[in-house]
Amino acid sequence: MSMWVFGYGSLIWNSGFDVARAEIATLDGFARSFCMWSVHYRGTSEAPGLVLGLDRAPSARCEGMALAVPDGQEDETLAYLRERELTASAYEEHQVKLRLSDGATVDAITYVVDPAHALYCGGLQLEQQARVIAEAAGDRGPNADYLFNTVAHLTEIGIGDSDLCWLATRVKELVA
Numbered sequence: 001m002s003m004w005v006f007g008y009g010s011l012i013w014n015s016g017f018d019v020a021r022a023e024i025a026t027l028d029g030f031a032r033s034f035c036m037w038s039v040h041y042r043g044t045s046e047a048p049g050l051v052l053g054l055d056r057a058p059s060a061r062c063e064g065m066a067l068a069v070p071d072g073q074e075d076e077t078l079a080y081l082r083e084r085e086l087t088a089s090a091y092e093e094h095q096v097k098l099r100l101s102d103g104a105t106v107d108a109i110t111y112v113v114d115p116a117h118a119l120y121c122g123g124l125q126l127e128q129q130a131r132v133i134a135e136a137a138g139d140r141g142p143n144a145d146y147l148f149n150t151v152a153h154l155t156e157i158g159i160g161d162s163d164l165c166w167l168a169t170r171v172k173e174l175v176a
Helices: 074-085 126-135 143-156 163-174
Strands: 004-005 021-038 051-067 090-099 105-114
Touching: 004 074, 004 090, 021 105, 021 163, 051 090, 051 126, 051 143, 074 090, 090 143, 126 143, 126 163, 143 163
Parallel strands: 004 105
Antiparallel strands: 004 051, 021 051, 021 090, 051 105, 090 105
């Protein structure tokens, strides 16, 4: 495979491009967290929602999916990803080294949140995140659906994320 993409959130359950192979993978030095305000897809400018980002954290590791792009589709996939992920300029495109579940390593493209961007909100307490997610909705629907879909798909592929599981339980209580 000539091009790999690292999915840690919605790319896992809604890649939007053809995938030739998908493998569980680990990225060292980054943590998945609700660290970016969403003013379109999962919220509005008046009532922002939260979306996941990869936040630099030297001692952390993030498990997600390494998605191999079919040969010959690299350019169109990269154009699609840039349109999807770089719209607000809150993410930066990075080449990273992933460790696949079989121990092999691959170079991959991923999108890392820019902590200097105005939409960055790293460090929010989990309870605050839950309250925002329970109430926000945007062009792509309720913020809670984004959380629930991500947790369901992580669970389905055997990836645990204690913070996201706690958030899903708490948001369900808040929207009930």
